[in-house]
Amino acid sequence: MRSVDIGKSGVAVGMVHRTRLDAPQANSVAxxxxxxxxxxxxxxxxxxxxxxxxxDAQRRPLTNENVRLLNGPGSNAASIRNGVTHQLKAGDAIIIPAGTGHWFTKIDDHITYLMIRVDPDKVVPLKDEAASKAYLSGQ
Incomplete structure (x- = not known):
């Protein structure tokens, strides 16, 4: 994940790969x-x-690494009441506005997607190439 300042906003770009998921994990709504x-x-x-x-939304602690370094403040929840179901496949794109819960409930074999995060309030720190490599290597 790289995060850069583009003037009035921060933007982060990363490739995400998720493996098979037969049923949603507990409290996995983000x-x-x-x-x-x-x-x-x-x-x-x-x-x-x-x-x-x-x-059953619960705020993520501000000390949580994902909050501090990746997503900014937000919540996790058990499910989404009256949510909209999207069947995603190669070539599809979806926009998830801030304040919208999102939840993978099933992954057939895998899903690989380019993720772009738009951070107009610059709540997530910038991450250059060196910081990105250190994060990915677990350092």
């Missing part, structure tokens, strides 16, 4: 207060549910 996301599916397929009405 919602970001300030950061919007765009996914462009490169390969594979999955079911993604989106919507604003989170069930």
């Amino acid at each position: 919602e970001h207060d300030h950061v919007s996301e765009v996914y462009h599916v490169i390969s594979g397929s999955a079911t993604l549910v989106t919507g604003p009405d989170l069930v």
